Amino acid sequence: MTTTVLVCDDSPAVRESFRKSLSTLSEIERVTAAGSGEEVLARYPLERPDVVLLDVQMPGMGGVEAAKRLVSSHPDATIVMLTMGEDVDGVSEAIEDGARGYMAKNVSVEELASTMTLVLASNAELPGQRGEINRPGGRPPVLTEREQQVLDGMSRGRSNAEIGRELFLSEDTVKTHARRLFRKLGASDRAQAVAFGFRWSFLR
Amino acid sequence: MTTTVLVCDDSPAVRESFRKSLSTLSEIERVTAAGSGEEVLARYPLERPDVVLLDVQMPGMGGVEAAKRLVSSHPDATIVMLTMGEDVDGVSEAIEDGARGYMAKNVSVEELASTMTLVLASNAELPGQRGEINRPGGRPPVLTEREQQVLDGMSRGRSNAEIGRELFLSEDTVKTHARRLFRKLGASDRAQAVAFGFRWSFLR
DNA sequence: CCTAAAGTCACCCGATCGAGTGACCGATAT
DNA sequence: ATATCGGTCACTCGATCGGGTGACTTTAGG
16 A cells, blocks of 8 residues: 655654554555654655644644644645644644544554554545545546647646747637636646646646 | 557548548557648647648648647657658658658558558657656656755645745745756746656656 | 627736846765 | 855846736537
């Protein structure tokens, strides 16, 4: 399954503890560790772990803030909060912001295993394969020929004017198709449109 | 193999003739037809045929000009020029511009078959799989962590300022990483950078 | 029959981008 | 010992982008 986990806690002891426990689980392929919320935000896009275990209380950016920012930049991130026990308020806030669950730091290996299984199972409700996960929700949008041609031009680094020249259209017309394309894909700019184009297999 | 061919000739009779002949070849999956150079340029990005058969002499945009424009926008296109026999000058010009070969319009089915086999075989010298073909030449560039993070942000539709906020960097710093990223990928803007990101598997 | 969708083109406007340049720092390589 | 590379930040400038709006036409659908 190549399941990877990113553990974040300011205490090296806790990180090592989780790393060791997680390594004993057969479904976990790789475990990496971070010591701060900032580090999590920096590493997430590089490692793209399947699950992030995030301590609630940390110096600097707390786990709740880190969860919030992580969710806003990566809505598909799977986050499980770690708590010592008494910060119920922070946990519930993080869960409202998108964390999938919580767990006490002093869990047994058995509890850890069942929690991870549960979280990964709920992941399995999603399309499943990596690459499917990044797809925006809902059914694939239907693009017109023009929209596909414009998207294709964008992916080749062409400006709207250049695309117009290639397709024998005015730049303004290209912009109209581009605007409709963005709406259909839910993209905010051409870079994101190209990304969605690949994820929906409009581009190769 | 799902090999597809796009035939372009201003004469419907010639188009139909090639369509029929090509259909008898087992390695050809699908044949589509166009009646002008403009149509070829418009349809290519939509159909992405494996081979384009292009008549040299056509009203409006000639086959040579069409080949030139097609190659400039799609360097990986495989083009075979079709000639009645006397336009050697145009054929050689098209070949210099990127066409893979030429063929007389009155070829027998056997000659057609051997030419297609040859062209498809020389295609096989390339990486092979669709999706590999679109990769820029050379070895995959080595991106730094920052460059990957910036690329990731771009694929999510973030502006440079937003990426800066996510990574705790100034917008100017993000722009510097973006510029270096473009250089390494050979991209002219963020949309193309994202496209290359997917093709090099930096993005998913 | 009329509406909706797609295609075409135009004008305005503020935000963003990308190029170019220069600079300082630390680590690594030569 | 010095050069290179990656990371950081700043400033300028012209080009491009994306939003908003409106309008005309054709085709398809209800």
